[in-house]
Amino acid sequence: MSGTDDFLSAYEKPRVARLAHNLFAACFPLMKLLPARFMLDRAQADGRLVSGGSVAETTSGTFGLALAMLAAVRGFDLTLVSAASLIDRRLRRRLEHLGSIVHVIDDPEGSGAQRERLERLHAILEHRPETFWPRQYDNPDNRLAYGKLAEWITREIGRVDCLVGCVGSGGSLCGTGEFLRELFPDLAIIAVDTHRSVLFGHAPGPRLLRGLGNSILPSNLRHEMVDEVHWVGALPAFASAHRLHRGHAVFMGPTSGAAALVGASYARKHPDAVTVVILPDEGHRYQNTVYDDGWLAALEGWPVAVPDKPETLARIEARGEGEWTRLVWGRSPLRTMLEAERGA
Amino acid sequence: MVSDKPAPASSRSGGGANDGDKPTGRRLQVGVGRAMAHHGELLQGVFEGADGGLHRGLVTLPLAAQPSTVTFWPGGQGNIRVRPADRRKTARAAALTLEHLGFPDVGGDLTIESDIPVGHGYGSSTADVIAAIRAAAAAAGATLRRSTVCGLAVEAEEASDAIAYGDQAVLFAHREGRILEHFGGEVPPLLVVGFRTDVARPIDTLSLLRARYNGQEIEQFRVLRGLAAHAIRQQDPGLIGRVATASARISQRHLAKPCFETVVKLAQEHGACGIQVAHSGTLMGVLFDGDERGVVARAAVLAGTLGHAGFRGIRTFAVNVDGTSLQ
Numbered sequence: 001m002s003g004t005d006d007f008l009s010a011y012e013k014p015r016v017a018r019l020a021h022n023l024f025a026a027c028f029p030l031m032k033l034l035p036a037r038f039m040l041d042r043a044q045a046d047g048r049l050v051s052g053g054s055v056a057e058t059t060s061g062t063f064g065l066a067l068a069m070l071a072a073v074r075g076f077d078l079t080l081v082s083a084a085s086l087i088d089r090r091l092r093r094r095l096e097h098l099g100s101i102v103h104v105i106d107d108p109e110g111s112g113a114q115r116e117r118l119e120r121l122h123a124i125l126e127h128r129p130e131t132f133w134p135r136q137y138d139n140p141d142n143r144l145a146y147g148k149l150a151e152w153i154t155r156e157i158g159r160v161d162c163l164v165g166c167v168g169s170g171g172s173l174c175g176t177g178e179f180l181r182e183l184f185p186d187l188a189i190i191a192v193d194t195h196r197s198v199l200f201g202h203a204p205g206p207r208l209l210r211g212l213g214n215s216i217l218p219s220n221l222r223h224e225m226v227d228e229v230h231w232v233g234a235l236p237a238f239a240s241a242h243r244l245h246r247g248h249a250v251f252m253g254p255t256s257g258a259a260a261l262v263g264a265s266y267a268r269k270h271p272d273a274v275t276v277v278i279l280p281d282e283g284h285r286y287q288n289t290v291y292d293d294g295w296l297a298a299l300e301g302w303p304v305a306v307p308d309k310p311e312t313l314a315r316i317e318a319r320g321e322g323e324w325t326r327l328v329w330g331r332s333p334l335r336t337m338l339e340a341e342r343g344a
Numbered sequence: 345m346v347s348d349k350p351a352p353a354s355s356r357s358g359g360g361a362n363d364g365d366k367p368t369g370r371r372l373q374v375g376v377g378r379a380m381a382h383h384g385e386l387l388q389g390v391f392e393g394a395d396g397g398l399h400r401g402l403v404t405l406p407l408a409a410q411p412s413t414v415t416f417w418p419g420g421q422g423n424i425r426v427r428p429a430d431r432r433k434t435a436r437a438a439a440l441t442l443e444h445l446g447f448p449d450v451g452g453d454l455t456i457e458s459d460i461p462v463g464h465g466y467g468s469s470t471a472d473v474i475a476a477i478r479a480a481a482a483a484a485g486a487t488l489r490r491s492t493v494c495g496l497a498v499e500a501e502e503a504s505d506a507i508a509y510g511d512q513a514v515l516f517a518h519r520e521g522r523i524l525e526h527f528g529g530e531v532p533p534l535l536v537v538g539f540r541t542d543v544a545r546p547i548d549t550l551s552l553l554r555a556r557y558n559g560q561e562i563e564q565f566r567v568l569r570g571l572a573a574h575a576i577r578q579q580d581p582g583l584i585g586r587v588a589t590a591s592a593r594i595s596q597r598h599l600a601k602p603c604f605e606t607v608v609k610l611a612q613e614h615g616a617c618g619i620q621v622a623h624s625g626t627l628m629g630v631l632f633d634g635d636e637r638g639v640v641a642r643a644a645v646l647a648g649t650l651g652h653a654g655f656r657g658i659r660t661f662a663v664n665v666d667g668t669s670l671q
Contacts, residue, residue, distance in 0.1 A: 042559075147563025155570035158583055179567045182593070183586045 005073045008033060014149070014279075016156055017250045023267035023275050024157050025260060026149065027250055031280040035171055036066035038145030039134045040074070049132040052076070056124050056131050058117040061091055061211065062281050063136050068098040079131075081105065081120045083113040086210055091285060110206045114215045137169045137218030146175030153180065153276055161273035162188040164263040165280075166212035166255045167199055170221025172278055177225055188273075190228045190266060191329070192259050194237070200229045200329070201316040201338055208234035208299075208321050211255040211281070223334045232258035233321040235304035238290050241283065243306075245291075251283040254290045261324065265309050316341055372418035372442075372450065373485070377478025379471040381460040382507055383407040383538050383629055383661070384622025386531070386584060387572055387591045389565035390557055391515060391524050398562065399517045400554070401524045403572060404506040405588075405620055405629065406531065407466065407538075409661055412458035414438075414475035416483045422451040431456055437473040437500035441480035441488070444496065454479070464540055464657070465625015470505045473497045494521040511664055513576045515569060525569070527576040532584050533634030533665045537647050540657040541601045542626045555598035555623075564594065581633040585618025588631060592621045601628055606653070614646040634665035 012033035014026035043049035054077040057067055064080040071078035078100040082092075085107050095102050103120055107113035125131055136142050149172070153160055160180055165173035177189040196205035197213025200223070204215045209232070232240075234254070241257030244250045252260075256279035263277030289295050296302050301322040310326040316337065319325055329337065388402040416424075416438055426435040435454055442450045454476060460468035477496050481488045488496075490508045497504035498521030506516035506523075515525040557565070568587050575583035589608070596604050601621055611619050611630045618631040630646060632639045647658050 141559075144559055144563050147566045151566040151570035153570070154567055155573050158571065158574040158578065158580070179564055182564055182590050183567065183571055 005037070005070065008037065008069055008073060011069075012037060012148075014152060017248055017279075019244075019248060019250075019260065019264065019277075020267050022271060022273060023263055023277065025250065025263070025277050025279050026153065027252060027256075027279045029282050030062060030066055030069075031149075031172060031278070032063040032066040033069070034148055035136060035142045035145040036063060036070055036134070038148075039136070039139060039141045040067075040070055040076075040132075042141050043132050043134070049076070050130075054079070054128055054131045055134065056081070056121055056128075057134050057136065058082070058114075058121045059136075061086055061285070064095060064100070064102075065091065067134070068095045068100040071100065072098045077101075079103065079124055081117045081124070083107045083111075083117060085110040086112055088285070088288075110208075111204070112207075112210075112215050136171065137214075137216070137220060140220070142169055142171035142220050143175030143178065146172055147179050149176045149278070150179035154183065157274065157276060159274055160184055160187060160276050162190065162266055162270065162275040163278070164190045164192065164259055164266060164275060165278035166192045166259050167221055168212050168214055169218045170199075172280065174220060174222045174225055176278065178222075181225075188227045188266075189225050190230065190262060191226045192230050192232060192255075192262050194258070195231050195233055195318040195321065195323070195325075197231075200226075200231075200327070201334065201341070202231070202318045205318070209237050209254055209258065211253060212258065217334075223329070223337075224331050226329045227331060228326060229329045230258075230262045230310055230324065230326045231319065232261060233319065233323045235299065235301050235322045236261060236306045236324045238296065238302075239304055239306045241286075241290055244279075245283065250279070252279045253281045253283055253286055255280060257290075261306070262310075268308070370446075370484070372447065372452075372483045374418070375416045375479045375481065375483030376413065377416075377475040377480070377482055378411045378413050379474035379478065380507055380510065381407045381410045381412070381471050382467040382505055383536060384465045384620055384625060384627045385591070386513075386588045386620055387515075387565075387568055388595065388623040389568065389591065390562055391517075391565055391569055393517070393524055399524055400519055401515050401517045402506065402623070403513060403515055403527075404467070404509075405534075405536070406507060406511050406663060407661060408511070408663075410459050410466075412456060412460055412468070412471035412475045414457075414472060414479040415455050416452055416476070416479040417454075418450060418452040418483055420451045421449050424450075424452050424454055426454045426456070428456065431472060433469065433501040434472045434476045437496060438476040438480040440496050440499055441477045442484065444492075445481065445484045445486050447484060452483075461657075463625070465622020465627040467505045467507060469501060470497060470503075470507060473500050473504070474508050491522065497521060513572070515572070525573070527573050529576045529579065530664050532575060532579045532581040534581050534584070534663045535632040535634045535639050535643050535660065535665060536620075536629045536663060537632070537643050537650065537658065537660050538627060538629040539650050539655040539659070540626045541603060541607075541628050541655065555595075557594075557598075561594055561597075564590070581631070581635070582617045585616070585631045585633075587618075588620035589618040591623075592619055592628075595621055595623045599623060601626070603653075603655075604628075610646060610649060610653075614642050614649075616642075616646070634662055 017025040056079040058081040237258035240261035267275040513527040
């Protein structure tokens, strides 16, 4: 295996962007290559995945792309299950050019159809039981894969006081955070989510900002590691992505915009702390949407005025796509927070 | 001739100048070699090598004050006799070195003068072996590069430490005798208060079971390695202290030191930047930033406290601090 995907192992590494004197961004072309490669390596090492075997996964996009790149290089059969609101025609074409089979579930209300996707995946696994399912939401190897990001951070940046990152599976933020906290026990960990994602207690609903948040709870998300959660609506996330591009020539996707917005606010508030923000993918996929002025103009509420800091909430509460809120989570389990809500 | 810093000459595996250099006409003389001890490790674990595989490796905390000195008197053919007589590995190291330099079957006498205590993690055995290799090289009037010295040492005794590299910070595969990563500098300035956690029974380091690290620990070692590289590049004692403390915590799950948490607490109370352990010995050390104001006084207070608490073998030493050694 080693040697055949040297290109991809280089491609999985981030570049550093210093966004302020105390704010560093780890800019990934495609962060999901890290967990995808790690999970396939481990599965190959212990025989769950054999040479020329098959792999299936449900994905909203970038994890599937990473798997497809690796499957192409390593000669696996890959089947991906996605939803119509999550996958655009160009990505689908790219996945198919890489040799993957793509199933697309209709979700007219834009929910992401997580449950239906899983049902379809289970049907595939039943049909071909030897298929390896990476299970990025629950496979602990997802978190372990981020030892490489934590190494990159310590090597390039050194001391870290605050880590900011988006949460979808929880792998990148909780994995990286766990490794860094062994060295920096006081490290603040800030999760970036979006309104109507269930990850931090919102009721599920339509979300315009994709690539973070979830409609189911992945076990790779460790709530008790999280100090603060921010819910960033799609519009401030898009505006922040534009600012990253205009101000730093850092061309990233909208989830990176959300993370950078939160990171910058923490860094301003804590000038002596070193903040690192994880930016998970580049902007190319979004040129027809987030980076298209015509597409943006059709959005209700655009252009949006982005405030310098979020509104601090006293309780878990979903807002509109133009809003940015924050809640002190205090390293609590989700259940504790939800019970407190009910008691309140 | 005394040799303790051999200049690059030949590679152990690559042949080089010595291979074609016949011993004819060359005579051995009396040779002296020295090597320093160490005070356990700043980092020990398993690390990815250039081949993508995992290798056991360590970063040594050098202890220059107590060297081992080995003298080789050549004398005819046959055996190399050694004093003390039980140090067969040391004699073997000298013989391997002479053979490597084109003097097979050379006999002689080897004496070891060392104050390094045995079995606590000071690397006494490796220091003797490295000093013997240097003594044999000096006897042959030859220089050996450090990588060759390490290769010979592993051949002689199964495992070696990185002390051939002195105060240069390297990630060293001790069972293979080669470098996994050269951090490109020396250990940052530290003042160390060292002590023994248990004097009852010295440890036979080579008979210890090798730690079996789990996946979480293996990935954690990457992160420690990254911070070690940064700390050495920036000469930051505080960060190397964090690396050492985290490594010691992992070690605690494999070869537990008694009173570990007590020491951690004392270190914090006295403004130390970390703790370190001998991963295969009884030694522990509290690390202070060697450049910090008032550090000598704080280290002295801690040394007193440790003495009252019943720890033995307390010694304070400096690593790469300007000025005199505190021995």
